Amino acid sequence: MSGSISLKSAEAIAIGAFDGMHRAHQELFKRLGDKGAIVVIDKEDALLTPGELRCKYTHYPCLFLKLQQIRHLDAAGFIALLKKHFPHLKKIVVGYDFAFGKNRKYKAQDLHNYFDGEVEIVDEVKIDGVSVHSRIIKEYIKKGEIAQVNRLLGRCYEIVGKRVAGQGIGSKELVPTMNLKVERFLLPQEGVYATYTRIAQKKYRSVTFIGHRYVTDGSFAVETYILEEFTEGSDEIGIMFAAFIRKNKKFDSLHELKKQIEDDIKKAQEILKDIQC
Incomplete structure (x- = not known):
C-alpha cells in the first residue's frame, strides 16, 4: 500500500494489473479526481514494474490484491470485496479490455450490472497508431527499441x-x-x-x-x-x-x-x- 491519502477515504478507484504504469494506465488515473486510489490485481508476473515499484509512478495510494486470492470470486463477490476496502466508493474506472471474476467471465461492461455507482470505461490509447499495451511494450524491449518503449511508457x-x-x-x-x-x-x-x-x-x-x-x-x-x-x-x-x-x-x-x-x-x-x- 502506498500514497498520501487514506485508502478508506477513496471515492474513486482504477482497477487493473498496471504492469508498466504506462501512458494508457495514466489515462485511467486522470479520471480519479482528488479522492482516488489504485487497485492493482497482482498476477506476480509483472516484468516492467514489479511489485510496489508501480507506486513510484503515481501519487495515488495503491492497494494490491493477489490474483490467486480473488480469482475464485464471482462478480457480486468481487464488488463486495471492493466495497469492503473502499466504504465510500462511488466510481470505478477500468480499461476497455478489463475482465474480472472466475475464469475472467465478466468484462468491463458487466460492471454496470453489479456496481451501483458510476463506471467509466476508458477506450484504447494509441500513439502514432500503436496501441499502448504492456504486451506490446515488452516486445519492443526484447528488440532493444528503446525510443519506442519510452514513447509508450511516457518515461x-x-x-x-x-x-x-x-x-x-x-x-x-x-x-x-x-x-x-x-x-x-x-x-x-x-x-x-x-x-x-x-x-x-x-x-x-x-x-x-x-x-x-x-x-x-x-x-x-x-x-x-x-x-x-x-x-x-x-x-x-x-x-x-x-x-x-x-x-x-x-x-x-x-x-x-x-x-x-x-x-x-x-x-x-x-x-x-x-x-x-
Whole structure:
C-alpha cells in the first residue's frame, strides 16, 4: 500500500494489473479526481514494474490484491470485496479490455450490472497508431527499441538490481563498471545503451552493457559505466534506458573491445545531451 491519502477515504478507484504504469494506465488515473486510489490485481508476473515499484509512478495510494486470492470470486463477490476496502466508493474506472471474476467471465461492461455507482470505461490509447499495451511494450524491449518503449511508457524504462562483484578486468584493462544482479525485470536485447544510473536517488549519465562477455568468460552480465563523478551509496542501483547504441558482438581481443567501448562512450555522451530521464 502506498500514497498520501487514506485508502478508506477513496471515492474513486482504477482497477487493473498496471504492469508498466504506462501512458494508457495514466489515462485511467486522470479520471480519479482528488479522492482516488489504485487497485492493482497482482498476477506476480509483472516484468516492467514489479511489485510496489508501480507506486513510484503515481501519487495515488495503491492497494494490491493477489490474483490467486480473488480469482475464485464471482462478480457480486468481487464488488463486495471492493466495497469492503473502499466504504465510500462511488466510481470505478477500468480499461476497455478489463475482465474480472472466475475464469475472467465478466468484462468491463458487466460492471454496470453489479456496481451501483458510476463506471467509466476508458477506450484504447494509441500513439502514432500503436496501441499502448504492456504486451506490446515488452516486445519492443526484447528488440532493444528503446525510443519506442519510452514513447509508450511516457518515461525512460528502468530496471533495478543489486550491485555485485565483477571480474575485476574492467578497472584494470577496460573501464571500471558496476556489475548488477537483476531479477524480475525484463531485460532489453543484448547490446550497449545510453543510460542514466540511479544511486541513492541521484542520477548520473552512463553507458550500460547487457549481454554475454564473449572476450572474457562468456558469462551474462549487466554492467554500467558512469560518465561523471558520482557518490557511492546504496547497493540497489537503477538503470534508466535513454537510447540503444549497438548490438552485442564478439571481439578478437581486449584491445579491440576497449576501442569499441571508447566509441560507445562518445556516442552515449552525445545522446545524453539531448535525452533526459
